[in-house]
Amino acid sequence: MKEATARIKINRLLEGSGWRFFPEGTAPANIRLEPGVTLKTADLDTLGDNFEKAGKGYIDFLLLDTKGFPLIVLEAKAEEKNPLVGKEQARKYARSLNCRFVILSNGNLHYFWDLERGNPYLITSFPTPDSVTGYQKVTPNPQRLIEDLVDDDYIALTQRPNYHAEAAWRNEAERSGFVQVNKLRFLRPYQLKAIHALQRAVKDGKDRFLFEMATGTGKTLTAAAVIKLFLRSGNARRVLFLVDRLELEDQAKKAFAALLCADFQTVIYKENRDDWRRAEIVVTTVQSLLFNNKYQRLFSPTDFDLVISDEAHRSIGGNARAVFDYFIGYKLGLTATPRDYLKRFDKTSPTTRDPREAERRLLLDTYRTFGCESGLPTFRYSLLDGVKEGFLISPTVVDARTEVTTDLLSEEGFVVEFKDDTGEDQQEVYKQREFEKRFFSEATNMVFCKAFLENVLRDPVSGEVGKAIVFAVSQHHAAKLTQILNLIADRMFPGKYQSDFAVQVTSQISDAQQFTINFANNNLLGSGNVLPSYKTSKARVCVTVGMMTTGYDCPDILNIGMFRPIFSPTDFIQIKGRGTRKHNFLEQLFDAGIKETVKEPHKKAFKLFDFFANCEYFETEFDYDEVLKLPKPKDKGEDGGDPPPYAETYEHLGSDILAGIKEEMIGLDGMRIDRMFFEKFEEVVLENDFIAQAIESGHWDRVIDYVNREVFDKPEEYYTLDKLRKAAAVDRRLTLREILEKIFGLIPRFKSKDELLEEEFAKFVADVKPEEAAAIPAIKTFFKAYVTSDQVRHIIESKHYTDLATNPVFSSSDFRAVPPKYRTFVPEYVKDYVSLNQFAA
Incomplete structure (x- = not known):
């Protein structure tokens, strides 16, 4: 029965991938069974009894190309056997038939084996005939990959092949202007080292690589060089570049077009659904491929020869890893999050919900996925490396805590004592993660903002508050901070700003994405507020939650404020990385006379304001450059005001009796009212434009925060996660993200x-x-x-x-x-x- 079941499964998988046992119209059959086996239509689902002992002792499938020549040998094994046991038998058979490809399967586990590329690769579906035919056109030659000379002008030679012969390049005085006008990009020494490390890894027989490079070190430029290397050496026919956010999709496409368009074409998948095959580089979000399992329905495992995962730690997490592992071929991960930030937690607790523990697992999974279980990536270039070599700037960390936040950070927490309705003494304890969620203090936010503005770095040209990004707990918190910053700025700089000193830049704000672009281009709410000849944004502070972290490039940032606790190493690295880029402020000044008066035009430092000991957690024994002792804010209720808010209770004073009792067994589908409850919730979130846009952009942190705050526990329906879990009637604990993924079609159903x-x-x-x-x-x-x-x-x-x-x-x-x-x-x-x-x- 196990042998028959395996055969039935293999038959269906072949047919589902476009292989034919019988002619269909003008298309001939492209599956042939070994001599001695006669196949009839009626036998398709029954053939397989004792199939490994039939004929010559086995029955193989031979898959044919369009001309009827052998293309793939499929070696079938019974369900209880590991398909790899047939490896050598299949190799011998394939060699005798001049076949390059082998599939090993027991109906449940399947391996695709390119005999010219190395080891069998675990696949979740069979490749299509057209895809394997295209894949066959790539004749891998790892030696070319290893020996191809990559120098600092590797990309520049694609952009302008004869640049070195032009007069402007040969004239040293004109060279800098020539490079700038033609936007030529040259690889830095460490980027060359990354490429050479990959070449050495290929020489060692590896096909998975991980580049751990600090924010601001040019991962996209390095990736472009890797792509050119694989395409130029003939080791790849097509490359898939995966990103985890919608805005990064367009950014990557523009970058590759600017760097490689002379030789290779780049497309965004969703804009070229029908003709993506014409391009050598396909860019897409992980979310797009996950939608209704699109990656399995529209792509074959052999469609891409190189898959690159940008921000690998994020884009292969959870269900997304299935997309990454689906495709056969070389894999490259890019990440800015170093393994150094892995912290050990209580692994024995199965119910731990500490987000740092989830982050630890993701980091471990990232290194494991790319074959770096030892913790050593293929290439590493840290922030410290960049600072030492003069490419990056290290932060000046400002550790600033009030007495209230110090208590919130302590093991004991912030303890509030009060009397309940019966007059009994009670107490409530709050921790750092509850700041601006259950614990509110306007006075604390006021102290944060005042300390921030009094200690920021100033713009070296105009003397204004240096451009800054402040990271808040939530959208409501961002709105509060924006208001407070504008009020303080109005007192500090009378008449200079009319509530446009600080701007809230979160997903709920219309044109927020354009705000981020304008801020980088120095025209957010105007430009040159102090000096007309100096182009710098009138708005000096952007208050955000998560929009300006990954991939946001604004080199003239001088101040970053962490007004929230951070539990994710990735978020910490990305937030810190917004300030590490170097900058010459004279590039924005158009008055030669004033230029001569600027003493320090080059950015040499930036301040990282830390109000929640984030650096203390992520940087062991960090040597703080500056410590601010902040005044203790007054607790609400100290001056006769309202005491801290507590959950209201309802006391039923009337009598009650049991009117009746009835027992009913509920099936796996749950109660109808539960299903209706879930369907109503589906309607609510599907009609919400903010939720839809944030999910499409991959901003899950914003979505989860928004649903918890704006949808759950409202008087209309009182939606809660527990209620939705019960309504879904699944035999395990669902996450809110899973529920939303199901509603928006990112997963077809809840898995048992x-x-x-x-x-x-x-x-x-x-x-x-x-x-x-x-x-x-x-x-x-x-x-x-x-x-x-x-x-x-x-x-x-x-x-x-x-x-x-x-x-x-x-x-x-x-x-x-x-x-x-x-x-x-x-x-x-x-x-x-x-x-x-x-x-x-």
Whole structure:
């Protein structure tokens, strides 16, 4: 039965990918079975009984090209066997038929093997005939990839092939202007080192690479050089460039067009759905490919020979990794988040919801995905490296805490004592993560803003407050801070600004994206407010939540304010990175007389204001450049005002009796009222333009914050996450993101607990590649039990193995069937890579 089931599954997978057992119109059949096997239409779903013993001892599929020549050998194995056991048999068979490609499958696990490229690659669907035919046109030659000479003018030679022969280049006095006018880009020494490190990795037989490069070091330019190297050497026919936000899609397309358009064409997938195949470089967001599993429906695993993941830590997280792993070929990850920021948390707690723990798992997964489990990327260039070599600027960290925020940051928290309605003494404790969520203090925000404006770096030309970005907790918090900053600026600089000193730049604000562009171009709400000949934005401070982090380039930023606690290393690195770029302020000044009076025109520093000890967390024993002791803000209620707000309670004073009782078993579909509740919630969020746009742009932090604040717990329906989970009737704990992904079609349905377990185990097998094929069922049983059962985890961790004798989930005999090395390896793997919270009921 297992053999027959495997065959049926393989048949359906082949047909689903466009392969034909029988002629269809003018299209001939392109699947042939080995001699001695006669196939009839009626036999398609039944053929397979004992198929490995039929004929010559096996039955293979031979997949043909358009001319009827052998293209792929498909070696089929029974379900209980690892398909890799047929590897050498398939290789011999393929060689005898002059086939370059092999598929190994047991109906559940499938490997695609290009005999000219190395090892079999785990795939989730079979490639289409057209895609493999196109893939065959690329004849990989790793030696060319290794030996191709990459010098600092590698990109410039594409932009202007004969630049070095032109008079303006040869004249040293004119050279700088020539480069600027023609926008020629030359690789910096460290960018060359990155390319050379990749070439060495290829020489060592690797096909996955990770570049860890600080914000501001030109990852896109480096990626362009890698793309040219692969396309020019014939090791890639087409490249997929994945980004995680909508605005980065257009940014990447423009960058590659400017750098490589003379040789290669770049398109954005959503703008070229019908003719994307004409381009060598295809740019798209991960969200676009995830939508209704578009990557599986519209693409074949062999459509791209090189896949690059920009901001890899974000763009391969969660479901997105499935997109990245779907495609066969070389993989390159780009990230600014160093592994140095990985912190250890209590891994034994399955319900930990600390966002830093989730971030740790994502970072670990990033390094694992790119074959860097040791923590050493293919190439690393840190902020410190950039500062030492004169390409970047290190921050001046300003550690500023009030007594209130100091308490919020402490282990004890900020304790508020009050009397309840009965007169009993009660107390409420608040932590840093609750600032501006449950704990509100206008006085604290006022102190933050005042300290910020009194200590900022000034513009070296105009003497104004240097351009600044302030990062707030939420959109409401951003609105508050913007108002306070404008009020203080009006007192500090009378008549200079009319409430346009600070601007809220968040997704709820119309034209917010254009605001970010105008701020970078120095014309936000006007320009040259102090000196008409000096082009600098009239608005001096942008207050945002997350819009101006990843990929935002504004080199004349002098001040950054972290007015919120930060739990993500990625967010911390990106926020800090907004100020690290160098800048010459004289480029904005058009009065030669004034230029001579500017003493320090070059940006040599920027201030990073930290009100929540973020640097202390991410930078061990950080040597703070400046410490501000801030005054303690007055607590609300000190001067007879209202006390801190507490949740109101309702006390029912009337009598009540039990009127009746009825029992009803609810099926897996849940109650109709639950389904209607979920459908109403779907309508609410689908009709909300802000939610739709933010999801399309990939701004999940904004979406989650907005739904929690603007949709949940409102009087109309009182939507809550718990209610939605019950209404969805899934046998595990759903996240709000999953619910929204389902509503907006990013996932076709909610996966059951067992489906998720199967996915996680498939990742485990792909990463670990167990050689003990016969033991895989036992390892899987152990894996699932350890993930889903608190009791099993406790027994394994405490080594009280005798308790397994009475355990209904995982018995002693089950444990004995697991090979000894996996008894410790599986728990360690789960702790590092599997989020247990999603499997809770």
